[in-house]
Amino acid sequence: MSADRTNPPLRPTAQVHFGIFFQGVNHHTVWSDPRAGSQTDFLSFRRLIETAERGLFDAFFLGEGLRLRETNGRLHDLDVVGRPDAVTQLAALAAVTRHIGLVATQNTTYNDPADLARRLASLDVLSGGRAAWNVVTTDNAWTGANFRRGGHLDHADRYHRAADFLTAARAVWDSFADDAVAPAADAAGDAWARPGGIAPVAVDGRTLSSHVTPTVPRSRQGHPVIFQAGDSPTGRTFAAENADVIFSAHGSDLDDALAFARDIRRRTVAAGRPADDVKIFPGTSFVLGATEAEAREKAQWLVHEQISHATALSVISHIWGEDLSHLDADGPLPDHDPDVPELSSTRGSGAGRSDAITLARNLRARADERGLSIREAVIAADRRQGFVGTPDAVADTLVEFVRSGAVDGFNISPWLVPDGLDDVVDLLVPALQERGAYRTAYEGTTLREHLGLREPLTRRGRQQGARPDARLDAAAVGA
């Protein structure tokens, strides 16, 4: 928040890291602008990831939603919707990139470990050790209606299943001994893989069991990197016990970010891990201008593009749980409380459960106090403003966030596809580099190296020299 305030630099030489989060669905992506391209064409993804790699980003990140969003029982039609399967799309993008990490959001409730761990490992091997998995859970039967397993898990059980799932996935990834496969046919005796070189997986957890003989070896980074985004106490503990990176929602206010980081470090140490073992990457966005005034003006324009009259009415319809599309978005908010006390989770917002009555009253209180219309009240409540300013001013703020120990990097959602990263890479990255706070070349080849991570949790403390056979995943080919 405040670049002018003093915060003791806990890590005076720490570097800012960037990832890009290609959201796919939300009202923050402006599709109506004449500069907006296709949200679905492969070339749009390729253009964005090539820009991110030019900007020396750590990772390219794809979201996931397993049922199309609805507002009051009908498909939500105002926002970008429709996206590729993450692992499949990242496999295609792996072929045209060399360094950048490839993060797939994938659900533990509606997948099988034997299948998902294998697909992630396949991506990891083909990309030369650049894959990551953002572990998400779902607890509603509405999404389950698209899957064999159907049904729903309660909030606690979904994390139990996620933990069991990760145990099984790691067993899949640990199955191949480093020297399992014969290095040459003439040295091979009878077998392509030496006896005992591939350990069958036999995991019987509380919520699932998985018995399979895997077919994929480890990549040069050992395991895919694990991302996690839970923010509840259970989610934070789960991340501290399991994740390499937290994709947090605490990256706009420095005090809030510091408090979150302290909490995560405490939980990480409690889980028996070094305090810096989990990296923190809040989601954010940038609006850059040549002057502060220009940047603020652009941000005002942007938020009005993002929250149209129709979107504002859709947002309040969601909160009030009734169709309010007949109202005038330039007029006042409804003066009654929502009938339904709780938002229907995931159907529209992706924001999880919230108290609808409190949300509505907060909106109304702010609107009454400042004389805001429906649309202006929705805009004022929009939390994802990100950083607005000149490249130099924003760079100073980001450096303070990282060097105070509040975050390790930022996961940037561009609001324009496919050109939305251009000014970040062309203006903000050089400003950070001038401050000695951003890499000027990739030093490693794997995502684990870009992020400065240790060995995978189940691979620590092994004998030296037990690295995966580098020949098994020769560097990914360029285009």
Added chain:
Amino acid sequence: MSQRPLVVAVELDGHGSHPAAWRASAERPGAVFDPAVLRRTALAAENGGFAFVTFDDALTTTQATASPGSVAGRLDAVVRSAFLAPLTARVGLAPRVDPRGVEPFHLAAQLASLDIASLGRGAWVVGDADQPHLADAVDRVVPESAVDRRREVADVVAAVRRLWDSWEDDAVIKDVSTGRYIDRDRVHDVEVSTPTFSITGASITPRPPQGQLVVVAPDTVLDPAAADVTLVGGADVAAVVARAQAARAAGATRVLAEIEVLLDADVATGERLAALDAHASWAASDALRFIGSAPGLLALLEQLTDAVDGVRLHPAVLSADLPVLTRSVLPRLVAAGLVRLPRAGDTLRDTLDLPRPASVFTRKDAA
């Protein structure tokens, strides 16, 4: 019978179709995990003029991968195919996926994404291998009887096609005046219900460029009327011809003959086969098998042209037999006017002369 050019496809999984192929390969045993080898092999097939390449796969151990002498490693076939999408421009990409082990909703999105990334060159080889430990791997009951397995395959294929259709082609409207990105009336819940699974909503992925990917399946696995391309085998030419005729009678759109090939290379076939068989015998599969010279294979293909629309070749050893096919077989088929090279910018349906299907939700007679 066939006036169209002959379709020639090739299987590229592992080191080749002979179980000892990995011993004779010019590539090291672990090359099945090497992206550079994958790219090189696929480009060789594309430059050689094949219509599409297929990648065998299975989620769990099968009879073919269980024996100690065989290759026990492979990467997921959809992931391999997607990796090749931006590296190739003309050849079709056809991963094998067996329906019993998948979530149909995920599979539809994965294959649609392959088609989008390849600009319409995606296909799906439907299989149903015996996988004795499949239920233990996926932690649920899977259909086991022959009847149940056949019904499950048909149900998953139908569900996946319906998911591909769930977005009409023009569902994204970007209507700035009303603020609507999609026309919600052109995106449809699929409402699929079968004895083993049900799916309510529309796909998360818009309709793929080909409308529906090309569905390729053996006549033993899927009713020919439910496939776009039916694969038939047989112990000899007469058996293949009879199977092809039966498939056509059952409503097949295109029929390809499955042929395993071991060709004279630097070393003659007799010596090559003896060296391979010394390590592991090449058990008979359902495919026709050809062992001999390139001209001999050409003669066989000409013999089959009246009965089938094309062939899928299974090279015994990829590093030895694929170069013979691309140097001495495909060019002669092209020169003889029997094969037409795929063109850049064509979809796989274009290459196979298959129509692009209308979405079931826009056809007047059904929904």
